[in-house]
Amino acid sequence: MAERLIIDYSSPGRKGYSLPPLEIPEVDMGDYIKESYFRDELKLPEVSEVDVVRHYTALSELNYGVDSGIYPLGSCTMKYNPKRNEDIARIEGLSQLHPYQDEEDLQGSFEFLYELKRDLAEISGMDEMTLQPASGAHGELTGLLIIREYFEDKGIEKNKVIVPDSAHGTNPASAVMAGFDIVEIESNKDGMVDIDELKEAVDDKVAALMLTNPNTLGIFEKDIKEIADIIHDAGGLLYYDGANLNAIMGYARPGDMDFDVLHLNLHKTFSTPHGGGGPGSGTVGVKEFLRPYLPRPVLKKDDKNYYWDYDRPKSIGKVHAFYGNYGVLVKAFSYIKTLGGKGLTRTTENAVLNANYMKAKLKEEFSLPYQENSLHEFVLSGVKQKEKGASTLNMAKRLLDYGQYAPTIYFPLVVKEAMMIEPTETENIDTLNRFIETLQKISEEVENNPELVKNAPHNTSVRKLDEVKAARQPDLRW
Amino acid sequence: MDYVSNTVTERNEMLKEIGVETVEEIFNSIPEEVKLKRELKVSGGMSELALKDYMQEISEKNSSLVHYTSFLGAGAYDHYVPGIIDHLISRQEFYTAYTPYQAELSQGTLQVIYEYQSMICELTGMGVANASLLDGGSATAEAILMAARISRNKKILLSAGLHPAYREVAHTYGVPKNLNFVQIGLEGTTTNLTELEENLDKDVAAVVVQYPNFYGSIEEMEKIKELKQQYKKVLLIVVTNPIALGLLKPPGEFGADIVTGEGQPLGNPLNYGGPYLGFLSCKDERKYIRQIPGRIAGATEDVEGNVGYVLTLQTREQHIRRDKATSNMCTNEALNAAISTIYMATMGKAGLREVAEKSFKKAHYLAEKIDELDKFNVLNMDNFFYEFKVETKLPVKKVLSDLKQEKILGGVNLSRFDEEGILLSVTEKRTKEELDRLVQLMEAM
Numbered sequence: 001m002a003e004r005l006i007i008d009y010s011s012p013g014r015k016g017y018s019l020p021p022l023e024i025p026e027v028d029m030g031d032y033i034k035e036s037y038f039r040d041e042l043k044l045p046e047v048s049e050v051d052v053v054r055h056y057t058a059l060s061e062l063n064y065g066v067d068s069g070i071y072p073l074g075s076c077t078m079k080y081n082p083k084r085n086e087d088i089a090r091i092e093g094l095s096q097l098h099p100y101q102d103e104e105d106l107q108g109s110f111e112f113l114y115e116l117k118r119d120l121a122e123i124s125g126m127d128e129m130t131l132q133p134a135s136g137a138h139g140e141l142t143g144l145l146i147i148r149e150y151f152e153d154k155g156i157e158k159n160k161v162i163v164p165d166s167a168h169g170t171n172p173a174s175a176v177m178a179g180f181d182i183v184e185i186e187s188n189k190d191g192m193v194d195i196d197e198l199k200e201a202v203d204d205k206v207a208a209l210m211l212t213n214p215n216t217l218g219i220f221e222k223d224i225k226e227i228a229d230i231i232h233d234a235g236g237l238l239y240y241d242g243a244n245l246n247a248i249m250g251y252a253r254p255g256d257m258d259f260d261v262l263h264l265n266l267h268k269t270f271s272t273p274h275g276g277g278g279p280g281s282g283t284v285g286v287k288e289f290l291r292p293y294l295p296r297p298v299l300k301k302d303d304k305n306y307y308w309d310y311d312r313p314k315s316i317g318k319v320h321a322f323y324g325n326y327g328v329l330v331k332a333f334s335y336i337k338t339l340g341g342k343g344l345t346r347t348t349e350n351a352v353l354n355a356n357y358m359k360a361k362l363k364e365e366f367s368l369p370y371q372e373n374s375l376h377e378f379v380l381s382g383v384k385q386k387e388k389g390a391s392t393l394n395m396a397k398r399l400l401d402y403g404q405y406a407p408t409i410y411f412p413l414v415v416k417e418a419m420m421i422e423p424t425e426t427e428n429i430d431t432l433n434r435f436i437e438t439l440q441k442i443s444e445e446v447e448n449n450p451e452l453v454k455n456a457p458h459n460t461s462v463r464k465l466d467e468v469k470a471a472r473q474p475d476l477r478w
Numbered sequence: 479m480d481y482v483s484n485t486v487t488e489r490n491e492m493l494k495e496i497g498v499e500t501v502e503e504i505f506n507s508i509p510e511e512v513k514l515k516r517e518l519k520v521s522g523g524m525s526e527l528a529l530k531d532y533m534q535e536i537s538e539k540n541s542s543l544v545h546y547t548s549f550l551g552a553g554a555y556d557h558y559v560p561g562i563i564d565h566l567i568s569r570q571e572f573y574t575a576y577t578p579y580q581a582e583l584s585q586g587t588l589q590v591i592y593e594y595q596s597m598i599c600e601l602t603g604m605g606v607a608n609a610s611l612l613d614g615g616s617a618t619a620e621a622i623l624m625a626a627r628i629s630r631n632k633k634i635l636l637s638a639g640l641h642p643a644y645r646e647v648a649h650t651y652g653v654p655k656n657l658n659f660v661q662i663g664l665e666g667t668t669t670n671l672t673e674l675e676e677n678l679d680k681d682v683a684a685v686v687v688q689y690p691n692f693y694g695s696i697e698e699m700e701k702i703k704e705l706k707q708q709y710k711k712v713l714l715i716v717v718t719n720p721i722a723l724g725l726l727k728p729p730g731e732f733g734a735d736i737v738t739g740e741g742q743p744l745g746n747p748l749n750y751g752g753p754y755l756g757f758l759s760c761k762d763e764r765k766y767i768r769q770i771p772g773r774i775a776g777a778t779e780d781v782e783g784n785v786g787y788v789l790t791l792q793t794r795e796q797h798i799r800r801d802k803a804t805s806n807m808c809t810n811e812a813l814n815a816a817i818s819t820i821y822m823a824t825m826g827k828a829g830l831r832e833v834a835e836k837s838f839k840k841a842h843y844l845a846e847k848i849d850e851l852d853k854f855n856v857l858n859m860d861n862f863f864y865e866f867k868v869e870t871k872l873p874v875k876k877v878l879s880d881l882k883q884e885k886i887l888g889g890v891n892l893s894r895f896d897e898e899g900i901l902l903s904v905t906e907k908r909t910k911e912e913l914d915r916l917v918q919l920m921e922a923m
Contacts, residue, residue: 063586065574093537099751108539173796173806179654275813279753321615322751340522462786470778
């Protein structure tokens with residue numbers, strides 16, 4: 001059943017709040033503000049506290065979270081969000097802090113932020129990190145601006161960024177925002193960077209190659225050293241998209257693969273919740289020679305205290321008004337301190353084990369477009385089922401009927417009818433088996449009753465929604 | 479402690495299914511030369527109890543606002559946050575969900591976004607809003623890039639009354655896109671309109687002003703509207719504080735084309751500067767809507783004709799348009815937008831006005847008293863909202879540290895922005911006793 005809008009609960013004069021009394025002698029606002037600057041009306045809801053609680057509780061019940069069940073979105077790393085991290089982020093001494101308080105009042109927070117930077121640098125093999133970017137794409141933009149600033153500082157003219165066709169859409173979009181032109185290269189038949197094509201694309205105007213490794217097919221670019229050499233020999237830099245770090249943490253480090261800049265999505269690998277689309281954190285790491293270009297300020301430590309260093313003449317400047325998504329950083333730090341180096345490595349091991357188990361169980365029923373070994377995620381194709389009348393989209397919607405979330409679909413773009421599955425390490429074999437059985441059952445349904453799948457979902461709070469209508473006749477507010 | 483629950487037996491069963499002896503074999507696709515052949519040097523492995531003790535200990539090295547009476551503002555405000563908000567956003571269905579890719583299992587998130595967009599439009603007096611951006615600073619930068627795309631011009635007139643950090647973020651984003659920033663100075667604490675007029679011409683993409691501005695002053699919006707309207711292609715971007723709009727005429731009524739700003743004051747905890755949320759709204763016209771950065775939710779219907787919500791107009795976005803997208807925005811600040819939605823619903827029509835009014839009145843009560851003191855002078859007595867600039871011949875640093883001894887954070891030292899003076903903000907939370915005590919202490923200096 002649909003839940004009406006909060007504005008429809010309104011009743012004139014109804015209130016759901018109380019504020020402290022004014023106490024002071026009455027102030028005539030007209031003495032200070034011209035009459036024409038006061039607003040006439042404000043059509044916000046007039047509802048009680050109970051109305052608000054019931055309404056948003058009802059809305060929450062129309063949602064599905066990681067605590068509801070498996071969330072196998074490829075490249076999204078929907079792992080369990082530990083409750084202890086939420087508790088810690090709510091400790092008053094850590095959360096009730098104003099961004100312009102004196103540094104002497106913030107030494108505790110600085111201590112853990114500094115350690116978090118060091119831990120992330122160790123995990124990724126980089127020399128310095130900035131915690132300022134507030135999302136993965138924000139991190140990409142920051143990293144590319146650092147690259148841009150570096151070349152400008154050196155007086156070297158570069159205007160191109162190479163992006164493989166299997167890359168996340170944010171990669172080319174971020175590079176364009178940073179003022180670069182995009183050169184897209186096609187993957188080879190194994191789903192990896194085509195070395196010949198790369199060589200062809202590289203020239204002295206290439207500032208960077210952006211790469212996800214393992215790539216969005218879950219396949220590790222085994223020629224990474226050669227790729228790095230090709231780019232570096234031409235005077236370019238290597239950018240690592242950290243969306244897939246959960247595949248290699250503790251096993252390999254982007255820094256050791258000769259990447260110069262990277263971003264890490266703390267809301268993926270480091271377990272902070274996605275919040276229905278944010279907040280995230282896209283912390284950026286660089287090699288030593290790029291340190292001067294990091295966004296201002298940089299957290300430093302002298303023999304007594306931690307402090308923000310604003311005196312950064314070569315910095316790209318700020319990318320966020322304050323210091324980034326601090327509340328997210330607390331949670332990521334809690335996670336890292338819970339697991340430690342050993343736990344993080346075990347995480348990777350099990351993420352990869354889970355994904356490969358699912359792949360082994362599903363590759364017969366669906367097509368596996370790329371045979372190469374994959375790590376924490378894999379991509380199936382629904383072409384066989386499509387021929388029988390039900391698309392990947394239909395099957396994804398049918399999964400919802402069974403109370404399970406769907407994989408990432410139609411991405412990467414290089415695979416037809418793609419289903420990109422990433423179970424993460426926090427699911428166990430029982431949950432995986434249930435999901436596998438459901439997918440197999442849906443495939444049988446496609447065989448026997450394709451209409452059932454084509455018209456899915458049937459059991460959700462709303463049925464298949466008309467996206468074309470939404471776009472053609474936009475209704476974006478009440 | 480980790481969060482892996484497969485047992486040894488189960489792991490062996492899985493390995494058998496995969497057809498390998500050990501997990502290490504799966505990792506063989508990583509070349510030896512780039513493998514990490516040692517353990518990560520990351521401390522940890524703490525139990526829940528140990529971790530909580532450790533973090534509690536760290537928190538005690540801070541001096542949080544719990545210990546102080548705070549007059550700090552400058553872009554992050556200590557307003558009252560209704561207790562129900564944290565309860566509601568702590569429902570796992572909200573905070574552990576992903577971006578609503580599968581709309582049919584994400585109606586909660588999507589309807590919240592739709593309600594958020596509706597209330598942001600209402601507050602700002604605009605036709606369309608997006609689902610949130612990363613923070614006030616980056617939202618201002620995105621609004622500027624959007625205006626440049628719409629006008630096809632490169633020149634941006636930035637008021638010096640815009641938050642200095644926002645100006646810096648705008649430069650970081652704008653310079654690579656060859657935008658040409660011209661700063662318009664101040665007269666007193668508001669934008670110098672003569673200077674604005676002199677710099678306005680047909681090549682300007684946008685005029686950016688903050689209302690109320692960084693110093694808390696209400697800009698002369700009527701005149702800015704007149705000036706801007708002389709040039710058809712020039713857009714007016716108004717950066718605003720949503721709380722002030724509980725009382726003030728919305729920017730939409732002053733000819734704004736894009737309204738943006740920091741949504742933190744709408745129920746979000748201070749959290750040392752983030753996560754906050756940037757809001758962005760604009761005119762309900764096709765040429766604007768096509769250029770909006772980030773996600774937008776819309777209402778539609780399902781196959782049975784029931785109302786439902788989806789992410790829409792996605793052909794603007796990076797996952798579809800890649801290098802042709804309006805922005806690289808992907809992850810936004812959805813949970814913070816949910817907080818602000820619940821805040822706006824709870825406070826509602828009367829509450830938002832009351833917060834604005836009480837903040838305004840308490841701030842003016844305090845400012846009048848400070849202005850009467852010999853050693854202090856309020857610079858924008860005649861036009862501020864709930865934040866004002868104070869000048870003093872005394873060393874500012876000492877004034878603030880003396881107040882801090884008395885457990886009062888007496889405002890932001892503007893030396894942080896290479897300026898003299900103190901910026902004080904007063905919210906509805908401050909009591910008469912706190913205000914009087916501050917005046918008393920300042921009087922004794």
